[in-house]
Amino acid sequence: AQSVSQHNHHVILSEAASLELGCNYSYGGTVNLFWYVQYPGQHLQLLLKYFSGDPLVKGIKGFEAEFIKSKFSFNLRKPSVQWSDTAEYFCAVNDSTDSSYKLIFGSGTRLLVRP
């Protein structure tokens, strides 16, 4: 069965620090990978997604993620965080042949950015 691990449950950074959130998945087939973000009091929204091609994908608000197939990883990065990046971040994966709603989510990482 597919699974997604996010090892950092809580991360605290100061503004302008660099961010890297880890995501590892367990699945032997071809997958699609997603990062969702949930700002305080808001709904989940898509940050970025990877299907194929260039393993470095860029998303909204300056975020990017790199797919490393050999490591089954899809880490999220941002060179310089802002206070407004305080949120919970979820990595998700699905089988490329499966349905859109059959997403497997990680447990999430809560990011607090101090001004």
Place this chain on the structure above:
Amino acid sequence: NAGVTQTPKFQVLKTGQSMTLQCAQDMNHEYMSWYRQDPGMGLRLIHYSVGAGITDQGEVPNGYNVSRSTTEDFPLRLLSAAPSQTSVYFCASSYGQGARETQYFGPGTRLLVL
């Protein structure tokens, strides 16, 4: 467009009570789904629908019923609430069924069962 809307935002129930969580979308999406989010766990799929009149079970369907009489609405019913159903519930929709489709989520309903 309002996107995906959910009501109520917060609800407290006593064990054994029933209630319906409402979900609506105005994007004419065929595919809708319900997830629950528990501390330390990712979102888990409860039920989903591929169109009006068609629903199916997800990963954790026990204790929940759904129906889809219209494209817009996808309510989730708790038949007899239990403390284990204390959670945050998210409704989502997508235009297509393909694995690459983006899911659009509602703001969530926080449910506490005493």
